[in-house]
Amino acid sequence: MTATPIALGPTHTAPLAEAITRAGGTLVELDRARALVWNGGPDGFPERLPESIEWVQLFSAGVEEWFETSVFDHHPNVVFTSAAGAFAKSVAEHALMLLLAGVRYLPEHLAARDWHRRQLEPHVGTLRGATVAVVGAGGIGRELIAMLAPLGTRVIAVNRSGTPISLPAVVETVPAQQLSQIWSRTDHVVVAAPATADTQHLIGKAELAQLKPTSWVINIARGSLVDTDALVEALREGTIGGAGLDVTDPEPLPAGHPLWELPNAMVTPHDSNPSQVRAPAFAEHVAENVTRFVQGRELIARIDVSAGY
Amino acid sequence: MTATPIALGPTHTAPLAEAITRAGGTLVELDRARALVWNGGPDGFPERLPESIEWVQLFSAGVEEWFETSVFDHHPNVVFTSAAGAFAKSVAEHALMLLLAGVRYLPEHLAARDWHRRQLEPHVGTLRGATVAVVGAGGIGRELIAMLAPLGTRVIAVNRSGTPISLPAVVETVPAQQLSQIWSRTDHVVVAAPATADTQHLIGKAELAQLKPTSWVINIARGSLVDTDALVEALREGTIGGAGLDVTDPEPLPAGHPLWELPNAMVTPHDSNPSQVRAPAFAEHVAENVTRFVQGRELIARIDVSAGY
Numbered sequence: 001m002t003a004t005p006i007a008l009g010p011t012h013t014a015p016l017a018e019a020i021t022r023a024g025g026t027l028v029e030l031d032r033a034r035a036l037v038w039n040g041g042p043d044g045f046p047e048r049l050p051e052s053i054e055w056v057q058l059f060s061a062g063v064e065e066w067f068e069t070s071v072f073d074h075h076p077n078v079v080f081t082s083a084a085g086a087f088a089k090s091v092a093e094h095a096l097m098l099l100l101a102g103v104r105y106l107p108e109h110l111a112a113r114d115w116h117r118r119q120l121e122p123h124v125g126t127l128r129g130a131t132v133a134v135v136g137a138g139g140i141g142r143e144l145i146a147m148l149a150p151l152g153t154r155v156i157a158v159n160r161s162g163t164p165i166s167l168p169a170v171v172e173t174v175p176a177q178q179l180s181q182i183w184s185r186t187d188h189v190v191v192a193a194p195a196t197a198d199t200q201h202l203i204g205k206a207e208l209a210q211l212k213p214t215s216w217v218i219n220i221a222r223g224s225l226v227d228t229d230a231l232v233e234a235l236r237e238g239t240i241g242g243a244g245l246d247v248t249d250p251e252p253l254p255a256g257h258p259l260w261e262l263p264n265a266m267v268t269p270h271d272s273n274p275s276q277v278r279a280p281a282f283a284e285h286v287a288e289n290v291t292r293f294v295q296g297r298e299l300i301a302r303i304d305v306s307a308g309y
Numbered sequence: 310m311t312a313t314p315i316a317l318g319p320t321h322t323a324p325l326a327e328a329i330t331r332a333g334g335t336l337v338e339l340d341r342a343r344a345l346v347w348n349g350g351p352d353g354f355p356e357r358l359p360e361s362i363e364w365v366q367l368f369s370a371g372v373e374e375w376f377e378t379s380v381f382d383h384h385p386n387v388v389f390t391s392a393a394g395a396f397a398k399s400v401a402e403h404a405l406m407l408l409l410a411g412v413r414y415l416p417e418h419l420a421a422r423d424w425h426r427r428q429l430e431p432h433v434g435t436l437r438g439a440t441v442a443v444v445g446a447g448g449i450g451r452e453l454i455a456m457l458a459p460l461g462t463r464v465i466a467v468n469r470s471g472t473p474i475s476l477p478a479v480v481e482t483v484p485a486q487q488l489s490q491i492w493s494r495t496d497h498v499v500v501a502a503p504a505t506a507d508t509q510h511l512i513g514k515a516e517l518a519q520l521k522p523t524s525w526v527i528n529i530a531r532g533s534l535v536d537t538d539a540l541v542e543a544l545r546e547g548t549i550g551g552a553g554l555d556v557t558d559p560e561p562l563p564a565g566h567p568l569w570e571l572p573n574a575m576v577t578p579h580d581s582n583p584s585q586v587r588a589p590a591f592a593e594h595v596a597e598n599v600t601r602f603v604q605g606r607e608l609i610a611r612i613d614v615s616a617g618y
Contacts, residue, residue, distance in 0.1 A: 090435055093460060097413045100406035107419055109577045113569045115561035117578035124583040126399055129593070143459075150455040151402060152593075252424035260422045268418045269426035274433040284438070284461075 004294045007033035007053075010040045019283040023290035035293055037286050042069045055079045055299065057289055059282060061087055063303060072305045084301040086285035087273050088139035091246075094272030095140070095190050095220045096147045098244030102216035103127055103188065107242070107263060125214060128152035133186040135179070135202065136193030136221060137165050144190060145169050156182055158193075183210035188218070195222035205230040214241045220272050223249030228259070235262045246272045313603045316342035316362075319349045328592040332599035344602055346595055351378045364388045364608065366598055368591060370396055372612060381614045393610040395594035396582050397448035400555075403581030404449070404499050404529045405456045407553030411525035412436055412497065416551070416572060434523060437461035442495040444488070444511065445502030445530060446474050453499060454478050465491055467502075492519035497527070504531035514539040523550045529581050532558030537568070544571045555581045 003026035008016055016039060017027055030036060030046065035055040038045060042065055049056070056075075058066065061084045066072070072080060101107070105123040112120065130153055134141045137157040142165070145155050149169040157165040162175025174182055176193075179202070183189075189211070193199050203217060204227035211217070217240060219226050228249050234240045242264035252269065259265045273281075289299050312335035317325055325348060326336055339345060339355065344364040347354065351374055358365070365384075367375065370393045375381070381389060410416070414432040421429065439462055443450045446466040451474070454464050458478040466474040471484025483491055485502075488511070492498075498520070502508050512526060513536035520526070526549060528535050537558050543549045551573035560579065568574045582590075598608050 089437055089461065093409070093435060093437065094413060094433075096460075097406075097409040097415065100402070101410050101415055104403060104406045104577075106406065106410055106415070106575070106577075110416055110419060110575060112576075112578075114564040115578045117561070117580055120578060121580040121583045122585065124403075124577075124580050124586070126402060126586045128398055128402065128586070129589055146459040147456075150452075150459065151405075152398065252426070255423040266415070266419060267421075268413075268415075268433075269421075269424045269429060271426055271430040271433050274430045276431065277433070277435045277437070280438055 004035070004290070005033045006035045006037060006290065008037050008039070010038070010044050013039065013279070013283075015280055015283040016286060019287040020290050023287040024294035025290045035290075037290075039282070042066055042071065045069070045071055047074070049075055049078060053078055055081065055289075055293055057081050057083075057286055058303075059083055061085070066303075067308060072303070079299060080303040080305070081289055081299050082301045082303055083282055083285055085139045086281045086301075087278060088143045090273045090277045090281060091140045091220050092143035092147060092192075094246055094268070095144050095192065095218050095244075098218050098220070098246070098266055098268070099132070099188060099190060099216060100127065101266065102218070102242045102244050102264075103130070107266060111263065127188075130154070130187040131156060131171075131185065132188045132190060133158060133182050134190050134192060135182075136191065137173070138192065138194075140220065141190075141192040142167065144192065156186055158182065180207075183207045187212060187214070188216045191217070191219040191221045191225050193221055193225060195224050199225050201225070201227040203227065203231070205233070208234040208239055211240045213238055216240070216242050216244060218244045220246045223247040223251045232258050232262070235259075235264050238264075242266070244268075246270055313344070313599070314342045315344045315346060315599065317346045317348070319347070319353050322348065322588070324589055324592040325595060328596040329599050332596040333603035334599045344599075346599075348591070351375055351380065354378070354380055356383070358384055358387060362387055364390070364598075364602055366390050366392075366595055367612075368392055370394070375612075376617060381612070388608060389612040389614070390598055390608050391610045391612055392591055392594055394448045395590050395610070396587060397452045399582045399586045399590060400449045400529050401452035401456060401501075403555055403577070404453050404501065404527050404553075407527050407529070407555070407575055407577070408441070408497060408499060408525060409436065410575065411527070411551045411553050411573075412439070416575060420572065436497075439463070439496040440465060440480075440494065441497045441499060442467060442491050443499050443501060444491075445500065446482070447501065447503075449529065450499075450501040451476065453501065465495055467491065492516050496521060496523070497525045500526070500528040500530045500534050502530055502534060504533050508534050510534070510536040512536065512540070514542070517543040517548055520549045522547055525549070525551050525553060527553045529555045532556040532560045541567050541571070544568075544573050547573075551575070553577075555579055 005028040006025035007030040037057045103125040133156040135158045137159040154171045155169040157173045164173045202225045244266040246268045314337040315334035316339040346366045412434040442465040444467045446468040463480045464478040466482045473482045553575040
């Protein structure tokens with residue numbers, strides 16, 4: 001089979017070139033290519049693509065800035081795909097890390113300076129058989145659910161529609177309007193929903209009060225979804241087991257804030273998707289889409305120009 | 310379908326009773342039962358089981374002490390199963406937790422008292438696309454491999470025979486005799502092999518020297534498999550990224566030992582399978598075997614009396 005001719009711009013990187021050729025493409029100049037992988041922003045994008053170009057892969061997950069250009073209008077017959085979903089995996093992995101570290105009582109273990117097995121062991125929990133509410137079952141939530149499945153976790157998935165999520169670990173899908181039902185029924189909560197007016201302080205005093213003294217709350221979405229003052233109080237009182245936060249309100253969290261000092265709070269400074277992870281994640285996304293393009297299959301993260309995203 | 314009559318002894322516990330009935334059994338007295346779930350040791354075990362008993366589920370993973378009794382000899386027509394494998398999941402979960410926490414640089418994050426994103430972010434790694442050598446692909450190793458699969462990790466599995474392990478994440482199975490080949494080719498190492506004369510100091514100075522400055526070494530097996538002095542030196546010099554240890558040599562690790570102070574060492578005091586997790590894990594094991602018994606399928610962890618384990 002002849003390799004599919006694909007162009008790479010504006011800059012060549014070894015991982016992207018490798019991803020394209022590994023997936024069945026061969027790197028060529030733009031005027032001989034059937035597709036273009038573009039690892040830059042709108043500046044410098046070709047005014048008019050050659051007729052031969054059928055597909056363009058863009059670098060960003062959100063493509064608002066591309067809609068401010070004429071790129072889509074100028075190329076009505078070209079399929080554009082974004083990087084949506086490519087970066088969800090790293091954030092989901094971070095959420096899993098925070099949840100596991102909390103449930104297994106790692107912060108107190110790391111503070112120990114002797115073999116305090118008797119004091120520590122009773123606090124070591126497990127995700128096996130535990131119920132985790134994943135609030136927001138979009139890209140990040142679904143990746144996390146897939147990671148929880150082999151751990152034997154029972155997932156309550158919360159999405160807008162309540163349309164059942166058919167992933168192995170999911171025991172129930174709850175529509176966002178019925179969110180108030182889940183707090184007393186779950187062991188842990190991972191917040192993975194977008195920040196909107198509806199999700200502001202989605203977790204506050206009333207919700208925390210219904211959780212368990214062993215419950216961990218993980219937030220890898222946006223700080224505004226959790227009421228920080230209510231959370232600090234719950235952590236101090238032992239209303240919940242702890243919190244793992246990659247996002248905070250305010251953000252950055254200032255020095256001297258109680259969340260830095262509480263032994264049952266873990267804060268990471270919004271680095272769940274660090275730049276050195278973003279590049280290989282995009283390469284993986286490109287490899288997947290090149291494979292699909294070569295095989296004539298539907299591409300992932302196709303931009304719907306009429307819908308505007 | 311009539312529920313299968315099963316006896317539970319010497320003590321009734323709600324989780325075990327629930328597991329048995331959920332799996333299609335019904336709790337009856339011993340003399341009316343077809344199977345016995347025994348959650349105690351050999352003391353007090355019935356001298357002669359009723360003729361109706363076809364299967365006995367024992368509580369422990371290792372059954373050496375049962376071989377010192379006449380129980381197996383007295384019941385040549387009864388199938389005995391152990392709890393082997395039931396406790397592997399918790400240890401594998403612990404290994405995953407330590408590996409993720411290390412790779413994502415959690416210890417340094419927890420030590421921070423301000424939003425040090427610039428300093429911390431460059432050190433946040435990912436298991437996606439990373440190669441993890443799982444040395445010892447028995448019960449714990451296999452559970453861990455299943456947990457690594459949705460993270461997009463590439464696993465080099467090491468077992469005695471080199472017989473290929475067909476699990477999704479495994480890219481290569483290496484026989485233990487060729488262990489020396491793996492160190493320079495892996496990103497991280499999880500030690501999950503039994504402690505034998507052959508595995509003593511399986512990881513020492515020469516092996517550590519071939520790993521990367523970003524490599525994490527996780528040991529959830531036995532302390533003797535890692536040369537502690539060589540490990541401390543590698544951690545101090547930055548030869549490797551860090552170590553996560555649930556087992557140490559010596560064990561317990563004494564106060565004042567450098568492993569307590571090194572910022573890139575995480576020590577948990579052999580509590581990867583805490584007692585509060587063991588009970589539900591056994592209940593899950595029982596449910597699985599009762600399901601199989603009810604359906605007439607092969608039981609898991611069947612004791613081979615002639616082989617002695």
